[in-house]
Amino acid sequence: MRGESLRSRGGPGRARTVFAAVTAAVLAGTGVLTGCTSSDSASSDSSTEAARPSPRPTPVWDRSPSSVAAVGDSITRGFDACGVLADCPEVSWATGTDRAVRSLAYRLLDGPPAELLAEKTWNFSETGARMADLPAQMARAAQHEPELVTVLAGANDACRNSTERMTPVDSFRSSFEASLRRLRAGAPKAQVYVSSVPDLKRLWSAGRGNPLGRQVWKLGICASMLGDSQDDSKAAGARRDLVYERVVAYNGALRDVCAKDKRCRYDGGEVFAVRFSGKQLSPWDWFHPSKNGQGRLAEIAYRNVTAARPPA
Structure with a gap:
């Protein structure tokens, strides 16, 4: 200052759950053709869904910028x-x-x-x-x-x-x-x-x-x-x-x-x-x-x- 101056989280997770449920239902109806029982299919999808972690949104503000x-x-x-x-x-x-x-x-x-x-x-x-x-x-x-x-x-x-x-x-x-x-x-x-x-x-x-x-x-x-x-x-x-x-x-x-x-x-x-x-x-x-x-x-x-x- 010199002179005059001196200067969302339910959306994706829920979508996968609904998709898994629909897939289980379809597989149950076609179990004879695939060689799987409906209970086997439902159990497999359920365990897979439970093991898969829900994604977390990336925070907008980075608290450790590098430049x-x-x-x-x-x-x-x-x-x-x-x-x-x-x-x-x-x-x-x-x-x-x-x-x-x-x-x-x-x-x-x-x-x-x-x-x-x-x-x-x-x-x-x-x-x-x-x-x-x-x-x-x-x-x-x-x-x-x-x-x-x-x-x-x-x-x-x-x-x-x-x-x-x-x-x-x-x-x-x-x-x-x-x-x-x-x-x-x-x-x-x-x-x-x-x-x-x-x-x-x-x-x-x-x-x-x-x-x-x-x-x-x-x-x-x-x-x-x-x-x-x-x-x-x-x-x-x-x-x-x-x-x-x-x-x-x-x-x-x-x-x-x-x-x-x-x-x-x-x-x-x-x-x-x-x-x-x-x-x-x-x-x-x-x-x-x-x-x-x-x-x-x-x-x-x-x-x-x-x-x-x-x-x-």
Whole structure:
């Protein structure tokens, strides 16, 4: 977020039972021709049916995907986590190789060597990206047919120079719908894990007390929320509330669109609810996640991806 931004079971089993019964009846009527008695036939079919296990439906959500692609914005690029005003994808919560962060991919693949992890992961996120940029990122991800795609985007749609320039909710929703269509066109069975947009107002509250952070914010980072960070006037509060409400609406759109896709899982607003501490924020801008913060995001994602049920 740099500049204006920071980015069924009875059916088959019952059918076989009925078929077996009909077959037994036919064989009973033709026993003289086949050399079998009706009781022998019925007994044979019955024992065969009892020995044959009923098939179990394959679960739609695979809790242990073996390849991960990431799309989104600067958070997933690890911006400002390793150095000032620089991407650091090796610490990305989604696909990073840094052992201290233990990214989602690192945890899913049980801590493989960096070389192997790199063969199973792709990071197409871009610093400054908004939801309108996601369809193109999804199309690139689909080319690799990943088993899981992570999504963390939307902060930049609210982080603008002014609240008037924030992305309308309907446009945000349409872009996310288009993103899923692009993915499904190339990778119809890929699972999608969607992170909620962080609470930008809470980040402002956590970082406003740091002198260095305040100076960096003056460069234009998320001005709609961070501008005039020490201004406690009614007008400034109303501006921040507008940004907060827009992020809440974005998360509602992510939840609703994801719910229509059987291979999509939303985090239930968990990232939005995180109270990032000072050590979880970048020491250079006090807004983006630090390595520790990236690890926190990875922890949340891993728990939700591997859970038997999606978050409430």
